[in-house]
Amino acid sequence: MLLPVRGKSIGLDKGKCDLPFLSHAHGDHTSGMKSKEKIISTEATLELARLKASAVSHPGTELLNAGHILGSTQLWAESDGYTTLYTGDFRVRDGIYTKGATPKEADRLIIECTYGDPSFSFPPLEETYSQISRWVKSNSNAILVFGAYNLGKAQELVKILNEYCGVSPIVAQESEHFNQVYEKHGVKLDRIVVGTEEAEEEMRGPFVAITTPRIAKRSFASKLSRAFNRPAYSALISGWVQKYRSNVDTGFPLSDHSDFNDILSYVDLVNPKEVVFVHGDGSHLMRALNKRKGTLFASLGGSSP
Ligand SMILES: [Zn+2]
Incomplete structure (x- = not known):
């Protein structure tokens, strides 16, 4: 998925673009990154993924902790007055070595939903x-x-x-x-x-x-x-x-992702006008949110470890 931000097309966990954003080092997010000299990411992510690129920033963007694995971040971006938050893989809760994901309000939320089925309910x-x-x-x-x-x-x-x-x-x-x-x-x-x-x-x-x-x-x-x-x-x-x-x-049932209710509570915190579900089946979440708010939604396929 590409996100235009102030003159650059930013690839969300996708190398084929002007400037890629890499949320974390799991293999299903690093496609096309090897040949890149500059990546919006953290040093830890680039080291874990064995990438030689330099970690860079871009005007109008901000990295926020994602709480998934070491170095994992979300991307918040503002372009032409419209804001977007892309979570990458994220965990809402504090782990033994990670802090829970940091929310930030945005007009559009692109959110990971690996465990977007209501049958997933992780204990504390x-x-x-x-x-x-x-x-x-x-x-x-x-x-x-x-x-x-x-x-x-x-x-x-x-x-x-x-x-x-x-x-x-x-x-x-x-x-x-x-x-x-x-x-x-x-x-x-x-x-x-x-x-x-x-x-x-x-x-x-x-x-x-x-x-x-x-x-x-x-x-x-x-x-x-x-x-x-x-x-x-x-x-x-x-x-x-x-x-x-x-x-x-x-x-x-130990996961470094968020479960169904965690995802819903995160949507509330970001308070978006539009939600796009990625990396999983967002259909249950979409139905739950549409019942509550009547907001605009879209869903994309994909998978995540
Ligand atoms: Zn992951």
Whole structure:
């Protein structure tokens, strides 16, 4: 999607334009960014995404915290007296290392709706952190394998395990680039990298590991159980566990996005004349808002991790 602002066409998480805006470093938002020399973004986002571009600003625009992952921002822009807020992926609530998204009033709101179905209703984050902690502590003699995406969720989970359980988990090599950027920006992560001597030592006893959801299945836990001769269980960390759970022992509804009611409350805070839903199915939200306000709405397709 392109946004004309004071003589430039700004690409919203889209490289093909005069000047792209990159909201955060997840792969489905970085398309076409590699060849760019200048990107409206944060240093942390460019480092996480391994982009060489310079982080720049543009007249009439402002970056606002999005609360999604390290470095994530929204873009607020004013052009010809009309204001727009694009959220990118965003989380309304404060997380263990993130502040909730900062709203700003705008005429038009372009808002992410990955969890725009009313069946998604996430418990308070503190409650989910405590649930994870109870599960880890009640299985202290077992091997526990968490499935969490390498960027964002994995770092949130390391923090939870450090602070709520006193555990340093074993993490995948693939998450190390991201872990190091997080630490550079002040998020301390006590962890052990798989394949190191320290990890070998840790794996002589019960241990906690984080890998991707694709690997962290019950079948993988069974293999570990046979190899290390102790019980092993798997858990998925994702908002999607409220709808789907495949081949894992348990799941925790921890998401770095906003749920249905969070999205509606954010629309109220921005107080727009027009709302455009992106990255998900906005039809339920559109119906809910039209009933309340009779505002102008449009919906676009798309997906987001
Ligand atoms: Zn994302």
